[in-house]
Amino acid sequence: MTSPNTTNNTPESSTTETTVKATSSQSRARRKLLAALIAIIIVAAGAIGYSVVKSRKAAGTRVITVGLVGDSDEQIWKTVQQVLDSRNAGITIETKSFQDGIYANRAQADGELDLTAFQHYAFLQQEIDDNGYDLTPIADTYICPLNLYSDKYTSVSDFKAGDKIAIPNNATNTGRALKVLDAAGLIKLNDNTKANPTVDDIASNPSGVEIVLNDAASIVNLLPDYAGGITNANFIVDAGKKVSDAVFAVNPDPSDASLKPYVNILVAQTSKKDDSAYQQVVDAYHTKEVADVISTNYDGTYVPAFSY
Structure with a gap:
């Protein structure tokens, strides 16, 4: 005789057990579906990334890496990119930020960067004197008071x-x-x-x-x-x-000869200073569009040191 308190074989218990099993099965199915979707997304993203790189190479786009200190100049370089794009230059600017200019110069000397844009003439000369770097300024950018x-x-x-x-x-x-x-x-x-x-x-x-x-x-x-x-x-x-x-x-008058050592510059490895793509970057930088961004977006932080 079954005890009144024993519920193992009651209809209610059986229904609950069936429901739990069904829920568990559905949960496993959902997890499998989610995993499959994630896998599809990853594969698709990889395919898209490969396609972009492949099309970039096919189009002959030149990627130029520019070393910066901090991220305050990003708007300037976005504008440079816009100018390059408007000219169909086939050049893509990629910026890389460093915490200190010493590390950026070392990276450029080691061939990890195409250009740097953070230092003035005096700082570069000190770095060359201290480390023997074969680096050369190729253009003036701005002066920072x-x-x-x-x-x-x-x-x-x-x-x-x-x-x-x-x-x-x-x-x-x-x-x-x-x-x-x-x-x-x-x-x-x-x-x-x-x-x-x-x-x-x-x-x-x-x-x-x-x-x-x-x-x-x-x-x-x-x-x-x-x-x-x-x-x-x-x-x-x-x-x-x-x-x-x-x-x-x-x-901060860039035309003042006494301040020339403190004018910021674009710098290249000496062996590559005449690279035609670099000159296109300089030409895009030395435009009214970039001068306007420097003059209006930086609250007096920078003063353009170039003509256009």
Whole structure:
């Protein structure tokens, strides 16, 4: 006799068991279908990718890889690409971003990049002197202002003895920052025409400020703690500040011969500097379309250094 509490063979139990089995079977079927769909998508994507590469090669499209530092110049290069496309140049620009220009130059020297577009003449020359790179500038692009900023003061005359001013610690921008301090009257250099002056070239310090070398990208974050800091305009804008907030600014006139070392450039390996495709890229860069993007989209971060 079956116990009243035993339900193993009741209709309700049997129905539940059947339902569970059916649900499990349906779930397995759905998983198999999903796996099949994923496989189809992967194969299709691969086929499309292969087709694109194949058609690109068939069309004779030249891919030129450009090394950048950060991603702030992407809009410029999108515009360069648009100009190239409008001219049916058969050139595709691919940008590759680096955290530091030192790594970008090394990659180009090793043949991993066709062009670089992040540094000025002085920085490139220092890299060549230090590492023996066989690299050559092939075109000017823009100049990036380097000015004195402060969260504490609104005028150069406010600085007093003992105030700390942070400046970039790489050789070329250290020299450029010292020239800014010289122009502001806070220090006096032995020779303000020297390419890369160092702190040893300071002849006098009438203001009594203390100069502290720091990474250029970190200087904007030090402004709450320092009396002032000198850094590149792109770091200022990235931090949500304005280039016009500078308490002292040097007019970034690309035609000023004294600022020529600080004009940014396109750089190629010396053995490839006359590549006709590179010249097409230069011609596309040196256009009104690109100049307009630089002038209007970057809030004073860059000033075009080319004619068109």
